[in-house]
Amino acid sequence: MTNQLTPPQYTLPVIIFAQFTGTSLWFAGNAVLPDLQMAYGLPGGALGGLTSAVQLGFIAGTLLYAILMLADRFSPSRVFLFSAMLGALFNLGIGVVTEGYASILALRFLTGLFxxxxxxxxxxxxxxxxxxxxGKALGYLVGALVLGTAFPHLLRFTAAEVPWQRVMQGTSFLAVMGGLLIWWLIPDGPYLRSGTAFKPAAIFAIFRIPDFRAAALGYFGHMWELYAFWAFVPVILLARFPELLPASTALVAFGVIGMGALGCILGGYWSLRTGSAKVAYAMLLISGLLCLASPLLFQLPGWAFTALLFLWGFAVVGDSPQFSTLVARNAPPESRGSALTIVNSIGFAVTIFSIQGLTFLSQYWGISSSLWILFLGPALGLTATRRLFRLA
Incomplete structure (x- = not known):
């Protein structure tokens, strides 16, 4: 363990870049979904299936990593490296060892696991x-997650004339590169401490703490909306602009999702002045109102629709670092590891229900008449977060 208290100037940029490259694996399958449907005859609801498979893998992975205490028993940089390599390997498997829908879902699950x-x-x-x-560092890191999530769409745009397998290869290469940079340049930090073991029995007691429960419910409401919105951005664009070419759709989708990085960063600086609770509430209110008004948005002129979609992308994840801060702040120190693990896992479990619900409704009503279902999450989150204003 290093005794250096002042990080080298390159430390945070390297962590941010590695986070960006690693999380580019998340939506790689979504970015090439039309190609996968043509190549393997995937069903119409494959978007929800592929996205949920990654979410399920991530839920299983967070619990597995926590129970085994991998990042506490071993160097976190090495854990990051091996996770990036294995995630990249299973991501690359699509197009190499796939035989149909079931094998694609299995590979997306394993990618999510790592x-x-x-x-x-x-x-x-x-x-x-x-x-x-x-707090500021987490704002940048979640921003990197957002850009990583959006990046496969940009890669799909730039590689529009090449086989879709290049998108999978490119994201896998980037993930491995990010893992190697972490391993080479970022040793264990001076504030590294052994975390407490995962304690399932302590969970019920933790949720009896009013402020912690409020922060957790706010996070769950935020997650209900977030990944469903991200997954359906290309569908939303094609519903409003059916004339868009696939490459153009991918580029605009990158811009809409990528706007969230700016929301995370600006929200982090804003929270230094007003507190995390007010920032989280304001961001969730903006995105929630857009959910509620979504059927009307499709009636607006194209430029107004696009501007509001970018605003939605800005706000839908701008509250994420602040909810993470609120959850950590209100968790008992002796059970913080267990608390953060279970809140993260429940949050991603919530996304599966919203993604599948939106998939089902959009097949019958169309996406323009179905997005309102995402308002259920912000409604819960806004109700719960009001009591946390005094923490600001």
Whole structure:
């Protein structure tokens, strides 16, 4: 363990870049979904299936990594490296060993499993290096997650004339490169501490704490909306602009999702002045109102629709670092590891229900008449978060 208290200037940029490259695996399958449907005859609801498979893998991974205490028993940088390599391997398997829908779902599940060693472990590495500025650092890291999530769409746009397998290869290469950079350049940080073991029995007691319960419910409401919106951005665009070419759709989807990185970063600086609770509430209110008004948005002129869609992308994840801060702040120190693990796992479990619900409704009503279902999450989150204003 290093005794250096002041991180080298390259530390945070390297962690941010590695987080970006590693999380680019998340939506790689979504970015090439039309090609997969043509190549393997996937069903119409494959978007929900592929996205949920990754989410299920991530849920299983977070619990597995927590129970085995991998990032506490071993160097977090090494855990990040091996997770990035294995995630990249299973991501690359699509187009190499796939035989149909079932094998694609299995590979997306395994990719999600090892994303649990990239996203949370990357945040732990940042926490091991930064103490006073952790809130700002987390804003940048979640911003990197957002750009990583959006990046396969950009890669699909730039590689529009080449085989779709190049998208899978490119994201896998980037993930491995990010893992190697973490391993080479980021040793264990000066604030590295052994975490407490995962304690399932302590969960019910933790949720009896009013402020913790409020923060967790706010996070769950945020997650209900977030990944369903991200997954359906290309569908939303094609419903409003059916004349768009696939490459153009991919580019605009990258812009809409990528706007969330700016929301995370600006929200982090804003929270230094007003507190995390007010930032989280404001962001969730904006995205919630857009959910509620979504059937009307499709009636607007194209430029107005696009502007509001970008605003939605900005706000839908801008609250994420702030909810993470609120959950951590209100968790008992002796049970913080268990609390963060279970809240993260429940949050991603919630996304499966919203993704599948939106998939089902959109097949019958169309996406323009179905997006309102996402308002259920912000409604819950806004109700719960009001009591946390006094923490600001």
């Amino acid at each position: 994303l649990a060693g990239i996203y949370p472990v990357g945040m732990k590495i940042a926490a091991d290096w930064y103490a006073a500025d952790l």
